[in-house]
Amino acid sequence: MDNLQSSVLFILKGSIVTIKLFSVIFLCSIPVAVILSLMKVSNNKILKGIIGVYTWVFRGTPLLLQLFFVYFGLPVAGVKLSRFTAASIAFILNYSAYFTEIFRAGIQSIDKGQYEAARALGMSYSQIMRRIIIPQAVKRVIPATCNESVSLVKDTALVATIGMEELLRAAKQILSRDFTITPFFIAAFIYLILTSIVVIFFKNVEKKYSVFE
Numbered sequence: 001m002d003n004l005q006s007s008v009l010f011i012l013k014g015s016i017v018t019i020k021l022f023s024v025i026f027l028c029s030i031p032v033a034v035i036l037s038l039m040k041v042s043n044n045k046i047l048k049g050i051i052g053v054y055t056w057v058f059r060g061t062p063l064l065l066q067l068f069f070v071y072f073g074l075p076v077a078g079v080k081l082s083r084f085t086a087a088s089i090a091f092i093l094n095y096s097a098y099f100t101e102i103f104r105a106g107i108q109s110i111d112k113g114q115y116e117a118a119r120a121l122g123m124s125y126s127q128i129m130r131r132i133i134i135p136q137a138v139k140r141v142i143p144a145t146c147n148e149s150v151s152l153v154k155d156t157a158l159v160a161t162i163g164m165e166e167l168l169r170a171a172k173q174i175l176s177r178d179f180t181i182t183p184f185f186i187a188a189f190i191y192l193i194l195t196s197i198v199v200i201f202f203k204n205v206e207k208k209y210s211v212f213e
Helices: 002-040 045-060 063-077 083-108 112-120 125-162 167-178 182-212
Strands: none
Touching: 002 045, 002 083, 002 125, 002 167, 002 182, 045 083, 063 083, 063 125, 083 125, 112 125, 125 167, 125 182, 167 182
């Protein structure tokens, strides 16, 4: 019993790293993606082209490769980062690219007639986006954003490859020490709890924005 309790506590300690990493990535990538998506639907061809290349690169290459590049590659150029910082940067760059495309699609899904009607009422571009387009777009992108966020929780396990003591790595260490698969069941249960919290959060957000249906 004591051995099980110590295993649970050790894995929970690893889950704190997972939660911290998820929180930093989510809170940073969402605002970045909103800004980039607004730029991508603008009339500035240069900005659209730059952001297009960015999303193409980061969506078209493996996240693990990007993580290795930031943590192992940048030191070659004289930029040495801590494991947590390197993981955060790699994940933020990757998930911002995915969220950018999700938000861009949501914005462009709004009927153009609404833009024209708002223009006829004398509203500026920023007012149209803030008061009319974005609230409706948010409602439409919630399911896709929720799916990506759930994937993010699970993808944080990749940071074990650069030696971070996250949830899955903690479970594997106990497995190697005690030769029992119990840690994997504990880790799976914790992952289910974390992903369920994410789903519940987005359901509440969806309910809040249901007024824009």
